[in-house]
Amino acid sequence: MLTTLEYALLGLVGTSPMAGYDVHKLFSSTPLGHFSSSPGAIYPAMRRLERKGLLQAALDRSIETRPRRVYSLTERGAGALEAWLRQPVTREELIRDTGAPILRFVLGEARLAPAEVIAYLEGWRATSEAYVQELRGHLGRMDADRALHPRLALERGIRGYEGDVEWIGEAIAEIRSRLGRGAEAAGEAEHSHGEESR
Amino acid sequence: MLTTLEYALLGLVGTSPMAGYDVHKLFSSTPLGHFSSSPGAIYPAMRRLERKGLLQAALDRSIETRPRRVYSLTERGAGALEAWLRQPVTREELIRDTGAPILRFVLGEARLAPAEVIAYLEGWRATSEAYVQELRGHLGRMDADRALHPRLALERGIRGYEGDVEWIGEAIAEIRSRLGRGAEAAGEAEHSHGEESR
């Protein structure tokens, strides 16, 4: 298993080859997963992935005096990335690696079929709903009057996961509606299949 | 500055003296901040805090053959904890240390005056609102049709922070209403002061 940062790098490089500095710019200029844009995190991670054979580097000398190490995904890298993208959201991730579920969703757009994305979201929703139930259990077992702040904090947590459940529903609807429009548009050329399986 | 885990330990030990194992039980049986309950994290952290003079240990030999290192807060520990509890929520925390704001809120119940708690929540809300605006800016600058998933992900993020803003409003209201009831109840005995200042 790789770190979440490493999967993010695989995913970014997988959408289009890029150098460490491009990743740095992405991380510092967009709210992408809220990763650190520090070179001390990015460059060593990309080297690790190269050493593991998941990324390969090509020296870009188009600007003579300032070479860029442009990375691209290897086949094994694509395999590792896709295997990860297909992992269902676990309870543990909801608690400790909260960035991973949404990162998989974002990176999944380029590499998973819509049906797979929907299945992934449904899994996420089920896990969230189960966890909400678990948290409600805690809430019920809390002595009523004492400890106001813990109760409020727990309510906030529950709301957050409920918000995700709601959002997932709307995301699925939006993906489905695109699927319909996409099928219409690509219908003539693609005979409306090739998107389902994969 | 200490780690979030270390502040959590200060806060817990500060509410009532406890041993490492008690912390372990709390972390593994309640959704308190979602810290790891592994001994490899807890015990060394408590030793560090002891070395720094923020906690002090007392050997409890009530069960002869199984001594417990029961920690309690030192004055310096209480000072460090309270200084941290008074730190306003920063944008950075909203992004990278999401557990810290809610942890301060929970631990603040025992050590801050209601007025301070409300000020803290108002600061949190202001920071969240500003960050929502920032995220809305990103949303506006995204090219409309391409990249469905990043847009959905961003919308999820915005909702999360908006949910916090809502929750903060209700939390403040609940704290205020308690304050009213508390003053009424304590009015005869305490002459209705001693709660306001600190």
Add this chain to the structure above:
DNA sequence: CGATACATGTAACCGGTTACATGATTTT
């Protein structure tokens, strides 16, 4: 010409994760 952006690294530090280790006590 100074500041900012481009571009890539290294090295020390630190703390969390995982796994191992030990032994007493209580429960089934």
Add this chain to the structure above:
DNA sequence: AAAATCATGTAACCGGTTACATGTATCG
């Protein structure tokens, strides 16, 4: 008698943070 809980630790590993280092190119 076995299993679970009580109770505290240690040690290797690993990766992120911070800071330092270096030099080019572009912009105002």
